Structures are given as structure tokens and as C-alpha cells.
Amino acid sequence: MAKRIEFYDTTLRDGTQAEYFTLSVEDKLRVAQKLDELGIDYIEGGWPGSNPKDARFFKEVRDLNFKHAKLAAFGSTHHPRKNPEDDPNLQALIEARTPVITIFGKSWDIHVKEALKTTLERNLEIIEASVAYLKPHCEKLFYDAEHFFDGFKADKDYACETLKRAQAAGADVLVLCDTNGGTLPHEIVEIIKEVKKRLGKGVSLGIHAHNDSECAVANSLMAVLEGVIQVQGTINGFGERCGNANLCSLIPNLVLKMGYEAQSKNYLHRLTEVSRYVCEVANIPHPSYLPYVGHSAFAHKGGVHVSAVMRHPRTYEHIEPELVGNVRRILVSDLSGRSNILYKAKEFGIRLEPDDPMLANIVAEVKKLESEGYQFEAAEASLELLMYRLIGEPKQYFELLGYRVLDMKSTEDGLPLVEATVMIRVPPGVGVIEHTAASGNGPVNALDNAIRKAIGRFYPQLKEMALADYKVRVLPGKPGTAAKVRVLIFSRDNHEVWGTVGVSHDVIEASCRALVDSINYKLFKDRHKNKEG
Structure with missing residues (x-):
């Protein structure tokens, strides 16, 4: 019987530490849903005690229903000069109300002395007390042993003792972290073998590898061969400095080539879609040369x-x-x-x-x-x-015959006055022509308001539709302001969120194409649901 492996995604936390890679709360919610569709076992949502964005994410994510994935909140062990019950970081983890909590602690003596400014024995007490305090508040608790491999090389006895304290306090999985990304595959093998000897056969281990030596995926694979049951990583390998282990390579390597069982095996056909989706939502180009999922991979x-x-x-x-x-x-x-x-x-x-x-x-x-x-x-x-x-069945419920946008700024300090005028036929081809104008906060909002004003009496359900997000990407080609742009619009109603796209040398035209698609799609799906009903 094939062994089972668990995939733990930290794109929403560790991935966002990558340069040029940022996600809004709305972006994080969308990506979390995509990760669930991929069959990811655990999704790390962020560090609720570190910033308001992550705190808000953990509140809003409660409205989502995941089919498989379990959400994890991430944080550190308690402050050296506080008790667990008085530590705001631990309280924030509990208040996030996630089924999984992941905390990290110090494994490397230099970090204990220089970063925590405490003693080696006090650090052991902190680890044990933090794990024991949080354990009753979650279904599973994972302990990330930060800088474990560097700590092991410096003082293997102490590094292993930190694991023993977390294990004794009830941690479900001890995750060995190559935080600096400098460990090589043969070292991973040797160290994990020694850890298993010292902690016993029943220990459950995980691996969290960074890619500073271009070995994150290789290190993770070697760790699995040595009995690790949980692999942590990010979509496309996004992460601080040179990134994290790339789940888009790890998942197919483990389930297709190494014969491991995982929930993601059932959804592997969605891997490329999810890889590209994350880049689109983050508004960055998708790397063409990524293994398995890149545009050039095959x-x-x-x-x-x-x-x-x-x-x-x-x-x-x-x-x-x-x-x-x-x-x-x-x-x-x-x-x-x-x-x-x-x-x-x-x-x-x-x-x-x-x-x-x-x-x-x-x-x-x-x-x-x-x-x-x-x-x-x-x-x-x-x-x-x-x-x-x-296929000859156009889902088009109105025809945009023309538009004009007036964007006027009268004073240096004043806000621009934006007005859009549209001419629309409802329905297309043979219907009534509506000629209306509306203002807005910017040209796209003005166009949206004008179109809705023109067709609102025909389609009153548009009142429940709203623009959720708007992204512009300058495409390769002509330099500077002559370049093409791609506009991605996310819209939502009371039931779902959908994305539409437009491309043009003119950002208003590209936006208008995406906007028209978005409204038509809303009308199409509503009519489809009514027929089914």
C-alpha cells in the first residue's frame, strides 16, 4: 500500500514575503479557495498577531466552506518575559479560531542568545509551555523548528532537545525548517536519520525548505524518502529571498513519480490552472520556465x-x-x-x-x-x-454601440471630474437604443455606472453585482506608454465571484471589454439558473 503524504501550503504567509509579491485580503481569500480545489491538506492563512490584514483575513475566511483543506494560523512561541496566557501573540492565534495552529520556535543556539536574548534553558521552557497552552485550542498543532538544520550543525544535542520539548507538550508534527536554505540534500538525509534515532520511531516529522541553494525541492523529496509525512511549500516557490520549496513541482514529483498518495492526486489536472491563477491575482507575470506548469514546460x-x-x-x-x-x-x-x-x-x-x-x-x-x-x-x-x-450561441444581452469618457482636472489640488457617456442597444441587433451618462470615481467606475444606468431597467438584478477588484498589467512589446495592457476584473454578486479580461493599447478600451464581459456573464448565469429552477 502506497504511503500517504500531506501538503501544507504557506503561499498566503511565507509566499507573500517574496519581493514584488503581494496579496490583498480579497486576493488571499480567492487563492485559499483555489488551493482547496487543488486538494491541499493545510492552508496557512497568515500570522494573525502580526498585522491587521491577516487578522481581517481570519475573520472573513470563516464565511468560506472548504471541501478538504484545513486552515492554519501561524505565530511564534510566547515572549521570554511573558507567560503563555499573557502573551498577545498566542491569544491572537486562539482568536483566529482555526482547526490548525502552527507555531515556530528557536532551534539554533545563536538565535536564542542573540535574537531572543534569553538562556538556552528558558527557550526550552518557552517551547514546551507554548505548545502545551495552545494544544487544547485546536484540532492539530504543528511545531516549526526554525533554523533547525543550522542549529543541528552547531549543537545537535540542543537542537534535538527543542524537538523533544515540543513533542512532549503534544505537537502533532515537528517540522524541520531549513530557514536559511543553505542545507544540501545529503545533509538533509544524514540529519533526519539522526533525529529519528534520538526521538524514536513514532515521531511525525515535516519539512520546510527554502531555496537559497536551489535545493528546496530536492531537499523536500529526500526528507520524504527518510519518512517525513508533511511537506510545506508555496505555489510557484514564492517566498523570501530565493523562495520556498515549490509545491507545483513537489506535488507531481511525489504522486506521479514516487508513488505517494495525497488528496491532491485527484486534482492534479488543476495544477497549471492554480499556478497561473496565483500569478494573475498577484498581478505578476507567470514564469514561463517553471517545471510542470510553465508555458514552456512542454x-x-x-x-x-x-x-x-x-x-x-x-x-x-x-x-x-x-x-x-x-x-x-x-x-x-x-x-x-x-x-x-x-x-x-x-x-x-x-x-x-x-x-x-x-x-x-x-x-x-x-x-x-x-x-x-x-x-x-x-x-x-x-x-x-x-x-x-x-459555437453560435452568443450570451450577449446588450450591445455597446459607443462610449466617451471625459476626465477633467481643473485645479492642482482638486479631484478629477470623470464622466462617461454610453450608447447601448438592448437587446443586441434589434432592441431599444439607450443613450445615457454617469459620473464616477475614475473612468472605469464611470463607465460601469453609465452602462448600468442604461440597462438597469431591463436587468434589475445588476443591483446585486459589484466590482470586487481591478488589475492592470503592462504587456511585453512596445516600450513605455505605447505598450498593450491587460485588464483583469473580478466581479461578485450574492453567490459567487468571477473574472473577466480585456486587452488593448488603450487602458479604457481594455477595461471596457472586461467590464462588458463581466456584466454579460452575470446576466447569462442568472438566466441559466432560472431555467434550471
Whole structure:
């Protein structure tokens, strides 16, 4: 029987320490839902005692229903000069009301003396007291042994004693952290073997590796081979300095190549989608060369490679790309992308067969739009509307005939006056023409208000729809202000959140395309639900 491994994601906490990688509370909530859809076992939401953003996240996340994942709150052991019951950090962990609590403590004597400014014995007391105090307040408690491998190299007896104290106090898993990322795979093996000898066969260990020596994934794999049951990491390896162990590599390596069982195995086809989704939400480019999930991971360009792959993909591919939700990219073939389109069509309720000529048309159009800068990973509402239009069933409930935006600033200190005028036909083609104007806080808000004003009497349900987020990305190409931009809009109603996308050299035009898609999608899904009812 295959051994089981648990995946613990810390993108929302450790990942956000990466340079240029930031997530709002709303972003974190969306990413948490995606991680649950991937079958992640534990999602670390943040450090509730460290900042208001994380405290707010733990309040709002209670409204979400996770199908599998358990949420973890992260924090440190109590202050050297306080008792556990008086420590605000521990109280914040309890008030987060998560089923899992993860606390970290010092393993390296230099940190105890220089960072905590306390004695080695007092540090042991702090670890034991913190774990024992928190344990009754959660279903599971994980102890992160910070800087464990460096601490072990400096003083193995003391480093192991810190683990024993956490174990004695009731920690469910002792997580060995390579916090500086400087340990090599052969050292990981040797140290874990020694730890198991000292703590006994029944100890449950985890691994938390950083990537400063480009060994985070390798170190994690070697740790699992030595009996570690929990692997911590982040989506795409985001994290402080050079990042954390990349779960997008670890998950397929462990379940596809090493035969381990995990809940994520059932959702591996969503791996690429989640990887790209996180980048879109964080508004940063998705790294093309990521293993398994990168745009170039299964790309073949010319010559001997293409010829061989066309005969037998295994000649130059270590796995089938569809297993991780990616696609083979061969410029001379029209096969690329078919499986993904078929999968999405089924998800959207569109019936397509593999030999349907319409499938090739959809693939070609999607590829054309992607070459123009569109990305649909976080904008599935736009993709669904596009597919319905291409099969001859457009889900379009109004026609934007034209618009004008006036953005005027009269004084240096005053706020700009923004007004949008729109001309709209409802329904498209043969309906009534509405010509209205509205103001707003910025051009996009003004356009949104004007469109709603024009069609509100036809579709009163738009009152429950709101713009949840708005992101602009400058695309590679022409330099400076001549570049194309991609606008990603997230909208919500009382039931769900959806994303739409628009691309143009003009940011207003790109925004307008995404906005029109968003409103049309709201009307489409409402009508679909009414038919089902």
C-alpha cells in the first residue's frame, strides 16, 4: 500500500514575503479557495498577531466552506518575559479560531542568545509551555523548528532537545525548517536519520525548505524518502529571498513519480490552472520556465525534437502534460490545447466531441487571443462567453454601440471630474437604443455606472453585482506608454465571484471589454439558473 503524504501550503504567509509579491485580503481569500480545489491538506492563512490584514483575513475566511483543506494560523512561541496566557501573540492565534495552529520556535543556539536574548534553558521552557497552552485550542498543532538544520550543525544535542520539548507538550508534527536554505540534500538525509534515532520511531516529522541553494525541492523529496509525512511549500516557490520549496513541482514529483498518495492526486489536472491563477491575482507575470506548469514546460520548437514528439511524445516529455493541466505546444500542429478546451467545455456545459470541427476553431481563436496578450486562467467568465459565441450561441444581452469618457482636472489640488457617456442597444441587433451618462470615481467606475444606468431597467438584478477588484498589467512589446495592457476584473454578486479580461493599447478600451464581459456573464448565469429552477 502506497504511503500517504500531506501538503501544507504557506503561499498566503511565507509566499507573500517574496519581493514584488503581494496579496490583498480579497486576493488571499480567492487563492485559499483555489488551493482547496487543488486538494491541499493545510492552508496557512497568515500570522494573525502580526498585522491587521491577516487578522481581517481570519475573520472573513470563516464565511468560506472548504471541501478538504484545513486552515492554519501561524505565530511564534510566547515572549521570554511573558507567560503563555499573557502573551498577545498566542491569544491572537486562539482568536483566529482555526482547526490548525502552527507555531515556530528557536532551534539554533545563536538565535536564542542573540535574537531572543534569553538562556538556552528558558527557550526550552518557552517551547514546551507554548505548545502545551495552545494544544487544547485546536484540532492539530504543528511545531516549526526554525533554523533547525543550522542549529543541528552547531549543537545537535540542543537542537534535538527543542524537538523533544515540543513533542512532549503534544505537537502533532515537528517540522524541520531549513530557514536559511543553505542545507544540501545529503545533509538533509544524514540529519533526519539522526533525529529519528534520538526521538524514536513514532515521531511525525515535516519539512520546510527554502531555496537559497536551489535545493528546496530536492531537499523536500529526500526528507520524504527518510519518512517525513508533511511537506510545506508555496505555489510557484514564492517566498523570501530565493523562495520556498515549490509545491507545483513537489506535488507531481511525489504522486506521479514516487508513488505517494495525497488528496491532491485527484486534482492534479488543476495544477497549471492554480499556478497561473496565483500569478494573475498577484498581478505578476507567470514564469514561463517553471517545471510542470510553465508555458514552456512542454514546448517543442523545430527540428529533431518536433519530429520525434509527433511520433511519440515520451521521446522528449517526462510526463503527459495533461496530467498537470498543461498542454504540449508544437507550432506545426493544431493538436495543442484540445484537451484543455474539451475539459473546459464540459465544465461550462458545452457539448463538444474530440473530432468536432468546432473544437479546432475554438483552439485557434484562443491561441490567437493569447498571442495578443489575453490570459484566461483567472478570467474564465470571458473564456466561457467566448466559447459560446464561437459555437453560435452568443450570451450577449446588450450591445455597446459607443462610449466617451471625459476626465477633467481643473485645479492642482482638486479631484478629477470623470464622466462617461454610453450608447447601448438592448437587446443586441434589434432592441431599444439607450443613450445615457454617469459620473464616477475614475473612468472605469464611470463607465460601469453609465452602462448600468442604461440597462438597469431591463436587468434589475445588476443591483446585486459589484466590482470586487481591478488589475492592470503592462504587456511585453512596445516600450513605455505605447505598450498593450491587460485588464483583469473580478466581479461578485450574492453567490459567487468571477473574472473577466480585456486587452488593448488603450487602458479604457481594455477595461471596457472586461467590464462588458463581466456584466454579460452575470446576466447569462442568472438566466441559466432560472431555467434550471
